[in-house]
Amino acid sequence: MDYQIGALAKRLGVSADTLRFYEKNGLLAPSKRSESGYRLYSDKDQQTLSFILRAKSVGFSLAEIKELISLDQNKVDFACGDVKELVDLKRAQIQTKISELQAFERSLKVLSDACCGGDESALNCSILQTLEDDGGLYGISK
Amino acid sequence: MDYQIGALAKRLGVSADTLRFYEKNGLLAPSKRSESGYRLYSDKDQQTLSFILRAKSVGFSLAEIKELISLDQNKVDFACGDVKELVDLKRAQIQTKISELQAFERSLKVLSDACCGGDESALNCSILQTLEDDGGLYGISK
DNA sequence: ATAAACCTTAGAGTTATATCCAAGGTCAAT
DNA sequence: ATTGACCTTGGATATAACTCTAAGGTTTAT
Numbered sequence: 001m002d003y004q005i006g007a008l009a010k011r012l013g014v015s016a017d018t019l020r021f022y023e024k025n026g027l028l029a030p031s032k033r034s035e036s037g038y039r040l041y042s043d044k045d046q047q048t049l050s051f052i053l054r055a056k057s058v059g060f061s062l063a064e065i066k067e068l069i070s071l072d073q074n075k076v077d078f079a080c081g082d083v084k085e086l087v088d089l090k091r092a093q094i095q096t097k098i099s100e101l102q103a104f105e106r107s108l109k110v111l112s113d114a115c116c117g118g119d120e121s122a123l124n125c126s127i128l129q130t131l132e133d134d135g136g137l138y139g140i141s142k
Numbered sequence: 143m144d145y146q147i148g149a150l151a152k153r154l155g156v157s158a159d160t161l162r163f164y165e166k167n168g169l170l171a172p173s174k175r176s177e178s179g180y181r182l183y184s185d186k187d188q189q190t191l192s193f194i195l196r197a198k199s200v201g202f203s204l205a206e207i208k209e210l211i212s213l214d215q216n217k218v219d220f221a222c223g224d225v226k227e228l229v230d231l232k233r234a235q236i237q238t239k240i241s242e243l244q245a246f247e248r249s250l251k252v253l254s255d256a257c258c259g260g261d262e263s264a265l266n267c268s269i270l271q272t273l274e275d276d277g278g279l280y281g282i283s284k
Numbered sequence: 285a286t287a288a289a290c291c292t293t294a295g296a297g298t299t300a301t302a303t304c305c306a307a308g309g310t311c312a313a314t
Numbered sequence: 315a316t317t318g319a320c321c322t323t324g325g326a327t328a329t330a331a332c333t334c335t336a337a338g339g340t341t342t343a344t
Contacts, residue, residue, distance in 0.1 A: 059201035
């Protein structure tokens with residue numbers, strides 16, 4: 001039920017130092033301490049950490065993540081309208097990110113689909129040249 | 143057709159310093175220089191910059207972005223197979239990010255849909271409490 | 285022809301996000 | 315009761331990604 005810092009770190013692939021850093025910065029405090037002061041993390045703490053790592057991996061800063069977490073933890077201090085407003089703002093940001101990723105992925109797929117995959121130089125991949133004429137990889141958002 | 147550093151920076155919402163930094167780090171060199179040495183960026187340079195900014199905003203590091211750009215620019219040096227391999231790897235990473243974002247968004251949508259949006263304390267948002275019981279915001283990936 | 289608003293380089297400083305280190309306490313196994 | 319693997323804190327160090335400063339050159343408008 002409870003993990004020491006090293007165990008939780010290992011489970012989610014971060015370092016113990018990172019967990020101490022998150023605690024110092026208000027993102028994730030262990031729900032308990034042992035008598036001798038060891039940090040003890042619960043399953044819920046682990047879920048919070050997963051949330052932090054997922055959010056981080058898709059480009060949210062720790063400051064943004066902290067805002068969402070404190071919203072969830074300090075609900076008493078917020079009106080429903082405030083919650084809804086912030087949450088909807090984040091949702092819009094996420095939708096934008098998803099669209100950007102999809103455009104990104106489509107452009108890479110064209111490249112991959114067209115690429116023969118063999119030993120010859122990529123210079124002669126005709127589609128690569130087509131993309132070039134059309135602004136290369138980067139002209140997707142035109 | 144060509145922009146000075148300040149003009150391009152302004153168009154895409156970054157600083158001139160950032161563009162010099164990207165040049166120094168091999169991400170984006172202006173395609174020309176004026177007689178007096180001023181950087182002159184083309185439309186294609188602008189598209190490359192858009193690409194960089196989009197990739198950055200969805201969590202790719204400058205090192206990763208540089209790798210994709212140099213793939214596009216130094217095609218001569220790569221075999222088709224190499225191109226396909228790297229591109230498919232990036233595509234898989236993008237798919238993962240998209241899934242994470244979608245899970246993230248779904249969890250926020252539940253919260254938002256259920257939240258009355260009025261003045262009363264969010265503490266009494268029943269769905270918030272339900273989410274709590276189920277591991278809060280973070281239990282989505284269970 | 286001079287002021288304002290650009291631009292140049294080289295290098296120092298800043299912020300976010302960790303990561304490492306030193307000196308020491310705790311715990312389980314021998 | 316001691317070894318080895320944990321853990322504690324506080325503070326220094328590291329890395330990515332900018333951001334700023336100093337000293338000066340260029341361009342455009344008045």
